[in-house]
Every structure is written in C-alpha cells, then in structure tokens.
Amino acid sequence: MLFNRLNIGNKLALIIIGLSLAVSAFLSYLFYVQFDAALKERVLLQLSSVKQLKIVKIRKELNERYDAFSMRSKSPNDTEPSALFFHEGIYASLPDSLLGYPIASMLSEVGRSITMFDLTHHNPSHEITIGLVTQINGGFLIALAEEPEIQGILLERTGLGQTGESYIVGSDYKLRTKSRFLKDSPKNVTVKSDGVIRAFENQPGEDLIYDYRGTQVFSSYEKIELSGLKWVILTEINHQEALFPLEELKNKLMIMLLVIILIVPIGSYYLSNKMVRPIVEMEQKLIDMSKGILDPIKSTQTRHDEIGHMFEALNKLVNALNETIVFAGKIGAGNFHASYQLLSEDDKLGQALMQMKEKLQEYQKNEQHLLLENQRSILNGEEGERSRLSKEMHDGLGPMLTTMKMSIQSAELSPSTKKSLLNQTDETIREVRRMSNNLMPSVLADFGAGEAIGNLVDQINESSNIRIRYKNDMPSEAKIDDSIQITLYRIAQESLNNAIKHSKAKEIKLSITAFDNRVSFYVSDNGVGFDPEKNTKGNGLRNMKERVKLANGTLEIESQSNGTTLEIEIPIE
Template sequence: MKNLSIFQKLLFSHLFIGICTLLLVAYLFYHSSKDALIERTVAQLSSINHLKKIYIEDYFEGMQQSTQLLARNSPLLELTVAPQASRDTAATNRMFSLLQQEFAYQDLILLDTSLHLLYQQTQSFQFPADTSAKFTEIRQLVTNTLANSHPGEILVDGEYLLFTSAPVKNASGQTTGILLMRLPDGPMEYVLHLRDGIGQTGESYVVGADFRMRSHSRFFPEAAPHDMEVRTLATQNAFTNQTTDHILADYRGVPVLSAYQPLQIPGLPWVIISEIDLEEAMQPVFRMRTIMVGIGLGVCVVIALLTWFVSVPLSARIRELRQVVLQLSRGIWPKEPLIITSKDEIGQMKGAMNQLILGLQRTAAFASEIGNGQLASTYEPLSNEDYMGNALLQMREKLQSSQQRELILNRQRTSALLEGEENERRRISRELHDGIGQLLTAIQFKLNTLDGQEKVRSEIKAILEETIVEVRRISHNLMPSVLQDFGLEAALKSLCTRTAQASRLKVNFSFDTHPDSPPLSQEVSISLYRITQESIHNAVKYAQATQLDIIVDCEPDQVQLRIRDNGIGFDWEAYQQRTTHETHGIGNMRERTYLLGGTFGLNTRAGAGTTITVSVPQ
C-alpha cells in the first residue's frame, strides 16, 4: 500500500466491496454459460464429424468393390495376355472411357505380374514404365491391397495419390495382371467442405499417419495437402483414440473447439477432424462479458467521481511543488534536493524534479567543458526532446568539424614543408656534387702537379680525398641519385649495403613485388626511403642492435614496409608518459606515413627489440 498513490488508496478502499461482489457474480455466470455453450458446440461438431466419417468410409468401400468388379472385365484380361502389337489402341481407349464414366475413377493403370506398365488410361500422372525406381512403394501397395483388399496411397512428386487394386485372373484362376485404379479426391473434398452447422470458421479435414493433410485446407486453399503439417494435439489424440480436451490449438496456432476420430478404412491410417474457432463459438458469452464489463466500468466511474471530492487535500502538497518550479523558472537551483517522503504522485514529481535539477547541472557543466575546448567530453541528453542538450551536442560536432578542418590544414602545411625540404635537399645535393665536389676534384688534380715536400703533399691529398668522400656521402644522403634513377628497391639495397659497411650491423634486405602491383610513385618512394633512413639511424645510434631486417611487400592495393632490429628496445608506454610529444625522428616517420594516407605502427619493449610497420595505399 505504501507504493500506491493517494488517489489509488482512496479509490481501492471504495471499490473493494462493490467490485468483489460484481466479480464473483460475473465469474460464476460467465463460466457456467461458457461450459454449457462449449458442451453444445462440441456435441454438434462430433455429430458432423461422425456423418462425414461414415460417408468417406462408404466411398472407399464402394470404390474398392468397383475395382474388384472391373478387374473381372474380359477386355482387361485380354490386355494382360495379348501381345502389344495386336492391340487396337483407339478401341481400347473408347472402351475404357465408357468404364471411366460408369465407375467414376480418375485414372486406370494395368500392370503385368512383374509390375511393368501395360496400359495407363488418362496419364493423370507420370507412371514409370519400369517400376524399379519406385518398386518398393508399388510392391508394398499391391501386396497390401491384394492380400487384404485394402486401398492404398503413394507419394508422387509431393502429392498423395489414392489407389484401389485387384488382381486380373484368367479362367483357370491364374493371376495375369494387376489393376490399379486411381481415385479422385473430389468426392471426399466435397463432403469435407460442406459448411452446414460449422459456422464461418468451421472446417473438416483428413490427416494421415505422417501428420500431413490428405485434403485441402479452407484457410490455405492454394497449398498442397502434403505441404500442410498438422502435428497438433487433436491429431495425436485421434491416432491414439484418446480424448483429453476439446479446446485445442489447430495447425494455424488458433484456439479452436475440436472433434476428432480415426477413419475405419483398412490400409489408410487416417483421422478426420472437425473444428471451429473458439472465438466464433464463444461469441454469445463474449457479448455477455462485454455487457458485464460495461456495467462494472460504470460503477467504477461513479465511485471514482465520489473519490475525487476526497482528493482536495492533495492541493496543499501541490502548492509546495509550485514554489520550487517558480524558482527554477528564474534559473535558481534549490540548495538541497527535495525530500521524498512518499511514493505517490507527489513523491514521483519530487523525484522527477531532482532528476531535472541534476540534468540541468550536467548540461551547464558540459557547456563549460566545451567552452574550455574539451570536445571529447561525453554527454547524454535528458531525452530525445531535450532541445538544450541536443543544441550543445550539435555545437560540439561543429567545433569538432572545425578542429578536423584545422588538422587537415596543418597536415597540408606539413606536407608542403616536407616537399620543400625534399626540394632543398635536391638543391643542396646538386650544389655539393656540381659545385664543391668539382672544386675539390680540381684541387686534387692541381695538387698532383705540385713537386716537392712529398710528405706534406701526401697528407694534404689524404685529407682532400677524405673530404671528397664525405661530401659525396652527404650529397648521397640528401638525395641519392640511385632513388631517382633506379627506384626504391635499388636505393634501399644501396642504403643497406652502405649501412652494413659503415657499422657492425648485419642487414637483411627483402623486396617482393606482386605481378599486378603498379609502379611506385615518386612521393611514396621518397617517403619510404626517408622512413627507412631514419629507422636505420635510430637502430645504429640507440638500439645497440647486431641485426636489422628490412622487408618491403608491394601488393596491388598497398605497400608494406617492416623494419625490425634485435636491439635493446625500450618501454614505449613509459616513454610516452615521460614525454609530452614524440621525438623529431618518430614524429617525422609518423607524419610522412599519415600524409600518404597510411598507417604507422611501432612495437617495442625493453630487451625485445623494435619493429616499425608502415602500410600505405597504392
């Protein structure tokens, strides 16, 4: 009772006696009427079900007798013993057309004793000339029907075909052939679909032992009977001769009243079921229930109106909330949360007011964080209609977009700077090679022409040669000509060779190119070369490595560069915590990779070496 509102408490106390009395009378009256109506409807369904059962059983018995009578017809005996060539096909067809009109079958099939087809009248289905493919089914049908004079069925192409059969015997009583007569399903369908006494939703149908229909459903007339599975409690009870309940769910899952029993047709383990929707059968009771519900609602409305006059004292507590709302309308937040003393409507309103105040405080804090540039702050609006919160989220998105545009501009500026740096490297390399290099070579030639002071001249010559080598090395590092002339593979191979010669590193180099991979652009080649150059520098200077592996894989859609050493490595997370920005070398490699639209990865830990992975699109 503590969780109920004041109005509910008053209402329930006034309604309790009246509603309890009304419910008790309604319950007794409703269930007595319902049980009587169900009993009468089930008795009517059972009667209809029994009449249709008798008709279907008589129909199959009559058709079996007709088949036995037809098997004694002399033209059939002649077909089983006469050679194929001696038949008059036209006369035979005319004769069997008359027999079909008399005996009302759908198709007539004549087999020899080896179950080979001798004659089929209407070709209503494709009967195999050689029955070896269906020999087991046909043999079982013929054996059962001949031994016991029973009808049978065969499943052909998803359709159950009904047959009666009889042996064709000569004058001496010897079996010379076998007659199969296919029965039409029209007479049985006609009887089952008669709607007298079963209302608008009533239905009768036949189910086989495989729990599939043998007649068409009135609710799914286009569906083949074999496609309709009826694994309901009604079919199970009918096959086991049990009666548990008449209110069941049919094959549609709809509650129905059901009457069922097995058909006494030898050779055909079928059951016949008659059903009507429970909703239709119970319409009189439902109408009475609706009337009683209306009366009950009327009583409740009268009592509710009386209760309303008792609820006037609630207005005093509402005035208390009004004062808080007025303060919020002026932007003044209560210093303390509202105290909730009950769980009725007033208590719930106080709880909602506390949530609103907290939500406004979160919104103000979020706006302050955005103003301070903390665009990664998270915020959840109070609801989908929270206009203020959604406006702040839109403002954050616009600021993030502006920040993203600024980042793109910074990258463009960085790309321009790197491009200018490469151009300056080319210019300085040319100046060193074409200017200073040639001057130093000229000095070397001039020095060779001087006579005297051989020792001094040799020392100067050695220093000059060392200077020429150093100038060439600087020029090559600034912009190796082999990169421009022969491409990335030759440049990296030259870089690895020079690194191995100038240090104690063992450098392993691998460059694999897919046949469908396009040629590398100058921009990609220069960037990958600079990244490799920087990585080798770090490995030689800091890693204390003895082996360096450089692997390049050129695929049709991307180029991947992997550089790993067996050096001392370092703690990458600790390094990032100690420094607020990356070193120039690592930052330069990462920036070059991002400018190409690729991904940069660095994997290292203390004592386990370092691996740098760069992937850029082609």
C-alpha cells in the same frame, strides 16, 4: 457541454468507463482476429501434414510399380508375370488399344526410359489405372496396373473431420478418384479450382478456396509428377467445420463483454473518487493559501502520489540543468568529446549545446587538418630543397672536383706533393658523393624506395660491424607516389641510424613489402631495447612518427630486453 459541468471525479469515472469498454472491445476483437488467424494456420498446417503423408504413401505405391517394371525391362523375356500388373507384354510397335485401353494416342514419344501415363478414365470400374512403357530391343514393353491402394489412401479420413476429403485431379482437370459427396463418375467431374491451377503451375501451398462443388474449403494442394505422370493431390475440409471453435469463442467473448459493461461503471466510480480525493484536498489548500491562510504543508518527500512525483520531477529538472551547465563548462574548457544526455526530444537547450559541440569539433578537425597539411608542405619543401642541393652538388661541385683532379695529375709537381693532393681530392669527391646521396639518392627517383634502401644497407654493411639482412618485396614497377617512396626511405634511414647508435645489436632484419593497397615496412634488431613510453632525447623516433602520421600510416613498436621491432604500414592511395 454537460461533460464540462461535471466535477473531476465524475469526469474521470466516465473516462475510465469509456476507455475500459473501448479497450475491452478492442482486445476482444484483436483476440478474435488472432485466434481466427491461428486456427486457420493450424487447419492449413494439419491439411498440409495429411497431404504430405498421403503423397508419401502414393509415391510408395507408384514406385513399387515403377521398380517392378524397371526390373522387368532388364529381363523382358522372363515369362513369369508380376502380381503388380494385370497385363504386361512385348509389342513390336505401340498398339492403338490394349484390353480396351488406348496406348499410342496417350504417348507422344517413348524412349529407353520408363514412361508412366494415366488410364483411369478408360477403366469401366473407375479404379485408378496407370500404364508403363519403355523401349527395348525388338519393340516396346508395356504393363498395365490398377491402383486400388491409392483410392484407399485417399479415403482415409484421419485428421479430416466430418467434411474433409483427399482427391486426385489429372492433367485434363478431370477428377481421378471417387468423391465422398458426388455420386457421378469421376470422369464426368471437372475440377478447375484455384488450388488445381496453382499446383499445375508449380505453386504448391495452402489457402481458402472454392472446391469442385462450389463449397468454400480450406485446401492444401501439390503436384505429383513421376516419369511423365502428372497429378494434383488436394486435401480439403469445409470452412464451416474447420472454424467451428471460432464461433464458440465469439459467443464467449460477447458474454465476457457484457459482464465488463456491468462491472466497470461501479468500479470506475469507486476508484475515481478515491484517486481524486487528494486533488480536492489540494484544491482546498490552494484556496486557503489564496486567502492568506498559510498552514504548513506536509513535506513532499514523504508523499508517493502524483503531487510528490511533481516535486520529484522538479528536482530531476534542476539536476538536469546542473548537468547542462557542467556540460557547457566542459565545452568552454575545450573538452569537445564530453557527453550529454538530452532530457527529451524537445530539449532545445541541450540540442543547441550539442550543435555547438559538433561545430567546435568540426572546427578542431579542420584546424588539425590544416596543421597536418602545413606539416606536409614543410616536409615536402625540405625534401625539395634536399633534392635541389643534391643535384647541385652532383652536377656542379662534382665536375669541378673531377677537373681539379685532372689538373693536379697534369701539373708539374713533386710525386709526393701530387700524391697528397690527389688523395685529398679523392677524399673530397667521396665526401661530396656521400653528402649528395644522403640528401637525395638518385636511385630513389630512378628505381624506388626498395632499391634505394638496398643501396643504403650495402653501404652500412661495408662500413659497420652490424650485420643487416634486407628483403625487398616491392617491385620497381609498383605504382607508388613519390612522396611515399621518400617517406619509406627516410624511415629506413632513421630506423637503421637509431639501431646502429643505440641498440648495441649484432644483427638487424629489414624488409619492405608492397601490397595492393598498402606498403608494409618491418625492422627488428637483437639489441638491448628501450621503453617506448618514455620520451627519448633524440629526434629519430619522433621524426619517424611524424612522417608515418603525415602519410596516414600506422606505427607499432615492441621493445624488450632482447630486441626491438617496428612495424609500419602506409596506405598507397
């Protein structure tokens, strides 16, 4: 091909010319289209504004008649006629005709409310004429009114140019107002354009349509409805006049495109030769190097052209590879949350490392999950063993001690010996009951953690100088898993034990509340407090944290010199 035989400068010049012409043509077309859309939008917006202004004025005229007729209906016997009506009167029944205007045939039903109806087509002078009727005691109040003011409002051409007009169409699709362009009577003109049809279907709007003359126009249309009167008002302007500025713009764009066609080739050849010269020089340098002529090359650090950018890009690539190595080292060291920015969408090495990171994160997550499940299994085993031991002590050792006590009571011993043995037996029975209750209180299985914690608080209040205030807002019928009930009870044991041993508090407040999706446990004391950030020697706080973690709950600790507060929330599901 001839293009392949050209040198790089000429190729670049042709490419620049082609691209410049293509871009210029495209931008001209795009600007033309956007200007066309903006101009049409402005025209439709202007038509809509003119139409709304006319609607407001027309409604004002109609409302004046309506209000005057309404006042008259409240005092129908007032003999003074209104200047707004050319006829008004009271009739025992609806007349078939009144002053040449049909009445009964225009109305399907008349009630106490006011009904307005259109009589324009029956007016010999073609003036807009409306009738108003309402039912009163003794018959019907009827008034007739001409509306020349409405015709005047529609004939106002402000903002409508030379070909614009506004007109009204009735529910029979007949023109109600005089046309600027037709000499025929309005009642002989049928208007069934798209705008009229849409307006009567309660779809007002603006669009490019064909009017009653078959002329393409920009139209804004809307239905006017008042007390039974149904009209459609349309405000329109010819398509050709509205888009006249667009034709001027088209001519200017064509002239501008011709100027570009003349200027771009000259500029393209000049710029291409200037841009290609460094590449030609580099070509000569490479030829010399291929011949063994190793002249020094200027440092690329001082260059700011494409060649300098190539070396700069290479340096960036080396830096990026170093970052990749660092990232791989972090992953190898177990830092699976290290971040890495891909060089591009095609960075295969980086993508492979990211996938490896995700897999290792998944393995770590699974390992943590298995560890958590193992801890739960161990804890459940401990609670099961506690429950078994508690039951054996209660059901096995307890009856044996009770039998021993009965045997001592019936034995022939001295009173002092018998009393001493009975006291020791009672103390042993109490200790066995206490140990059994600590292992697994029966009230926990029967009534839940709320009642079990209440019994624990009662026991501590009897044997301790610390005052414990307990509030149980967890109903016994609440459907909460047994493992959560046990967890709450053990947390209560640990928290109360820690407060009694270490807080030096005078009062402890404790509450447990069940919600729809969680259980809230709260305990506070007025003791000396501690530093939650420091490792404590005891296992109480650590055991609570582990139990909350295994129950997927949250633990918040606030401790100051005036007391400590623990807030725990455990999800029910």
